[in-house]
Amino acid sequence: MKAHEEHRYFVKNANQFSVVKCENILYCIADKGYTILYTTEDEKYMISKSLTKFLSEVQYPYLIRISQSVLVNIQYVKHVHNKEKCVVLKNGEKLYYTLSYGELQAQIVNLHNNRKLSQDG
Template sequence: MNNKKIFIKTLKKATVVSCSDIISCEADGSYVQIQTRQGAVLTACKSLTQVHKDIEVAYIIRISQSALVNVHCLTHVHYKDREVELANGKRIHYTVKKRELEGLIDNGLSVDFEDTTPI
């Protein structure tokens, strides 16, 4: 099982988060909004590229220049709208090619995931 955790520094505090608890990460200028399974939204003081390097688990995939998602939290891929839908109902636009997205999802789902409890 993969129990990887990352250290997220925000403006007011630092938090240790299990990668499996991350639902999505979205770029917001020079910051990244990280949404967790517990409903928390953390604002990290680093780029999305750096957050992705820190996470470095196959089940969190980059779907656009400004978004990462946890494949275990995906419920639908809306091809016509070019959006993925997460278990919490949030929809995020993707820009990667359809086949690339499907490959990333397949690869991510094949990885052991330590916490599959519903959101």
């Protein structure tokens, strides 16, 4: 992804239609067939789609699945704790992962390296 590209996701429900910049999504949680988006603006959106369906539609490379019910935007990851099996976000929130520590670490490093290459190129 080039630095100037901007991904957006359109959230609609019975009462409103919202445009969410994907770069502002902190994380997503699955909840009984729904996906709940949490953003950097302290907003929360409920989408009537599974986490898998949402992830395939959004096509945002920095959102990675860390467990069956959690996606995280790696741009906001501050620490990954092996012993606690959690990811700590820059805002201090903790999200628990079920991947192996090595697999999660490799995904984060790979995406950061690809991001750096695309910005340099």
